[in-house]
Amino acid sequence: MNADLPLDRGEAERLKALGLAVINNEAAAVQALAGRIDDQFAIACHHMLACSGRIVVTGMGKSGHIGNKIAATLASTGSPAFFVHPGEASHGDLGMITGQDVVLALSNSGETSELLTILPLIKRLGVPLIAMTGNPNSNLARESDVHLDVSVEQEACPLNLAPTSSTTVALAMGDALAVALLEARGFTEQDFARSHPGGSLGRRLLLHIGDIMHSGDAIPVVSRDADLRDALVEMTNKGLGMTAVVDDQGRLAGIYTDGDLRRTLDHEHDLRHCPIERVMTRDCKTARADQLAAEALQIMEQNKINALLIVDDGERLVGALNMHDLLRAGVV
Numbered sequence: 001m002n003a004d005l006p007l008d009r010g011e012a013e014r015l016k017a018l019g020l021a022v023i024n025n026e027a028a029a030v031q032a033l034a035g036r037i038d039d040q041f042a043i044a045c046h047h048m049l050a051c052s053g054r055i056v057v058t059g060m061g062k063s064g065h066i067g068n069k070i071a072a073t074l075a076s077t078g079s080p081a082f083f084v085h086p087g088e089a090s091h092g093d094l095g096m097i098t099g100q101d102v103v104l105a106l107s108n109s110g111e112t113s114e115l116l117t118i119l120p121l122i123k124r125l126g127v128p129l130i131a132m133t134g135n136p137n138s139n140l141a142r143e144s145d146v147h148l149d150v151s152v153e154q155e156a157c158p159l160n161l162a163p164t165s166s167t168t169v170a171l172a173m174g175d176a177l178a179v180a181l182l183e184a185r186g187f188t189e190q191d192f193a194r195s196h197p198g199g200s201l202g203r204r205l206l207l208h209i210g211d212i213m214h215s216g217d218a219i220p221v222v223s224r225d226a227d228l229r230d231a232l233v234e235m236t237n238k239g240l241g242m243t244a245v246v247d248d249q250g251r252l253a254g255i256y257t258d259g260d261l262r263r264t265l266d267h268e269h270d271l272r273h274c275p276i277e278r279v280m281t282r283d284c285k286t287a288r289a290d291q292l293a294a295e296a297l298q299i300m301e302q303n304k305i306n307a308l309l310i311v312d313d314g315e316r317l318v319g320a321l322n323m324h325d326l327l328r329a330g331v332v
Helices: 009-036 039-050 061-076 113-125 139-143 165-185 189-194 200-206 228-238 258-266 293-303 323-328
Strands: 055-059 081-084 102-107 129-133 146-149 221-223 242-246 252-257 307-311 317-322
Touching (some): 055 061, 055 113, 061 081, 061 102, 113 129, 113 139, 228 242, 242 317, 252 258, 317 323
Parallel strands (some): 055 081, 221 242
Antiparallel strands (some): 242 252, 307 317
């Protein structure tokens, strides 16, 4: 790759040094936050935990972009939240804030005019106001119930103008709030999955075997007095690479798989007249329909099998699935 570099080595090294300086600057700014996780932080968390409404996040410009992300993180980790643009708030959107809410306002300067315009209206509602600013002496900081200091010594921008380290620090403080609240609420993986049903975690934690298994006439099954030839026909027709073997009460007696067929051929059994009961696997692995699909995957991987039969509490056959079903469902 270096041979195709469209600039000379000196220029490349200079650009890398500039990028590294930004990373080091922002890393140091975030590290400085450790000393500011103090009583004010705990009080801010207390207000959010006690909130019977929602956490309303607001901010202008780059602070607004960070606020939007903080609101999304809060909402997805068990703390209902949404973002309100302060410019729109003074033109009607302030009606979205109720007396049961908590307001989290972001402003690096603490003097953002759009925020200061709606400040008296927020105060009149009597809701807790948490300010996240880089200036503890600002109007927003002084008027807030709780102030979280997210000041930085210098932006990563060499002109000390573009919001860089300051936005990174504000985002980190927002993450600290969200995760502290998550832990305090006892928020679980299952709770997270319920708010992310379309993601891989949602599929892993919410999808049950009963949702994806083959059932009814789609289950490959023969009776225990069937011949091997009947079992092979059923395996071919149903296409799951195996068939269940059941007794006359519908209870599972065993399984016959493609692997069993290879072993049968090794022992030179007569495929036309061999009883299935003679060559089936008796102690086969099973699962229940109400188990998670991820559990089916774990059973298959641990036992190095590609198919699984599903039974009820009376060991009666109710379903079947294979690794391809798990792949199609996105569990793997």
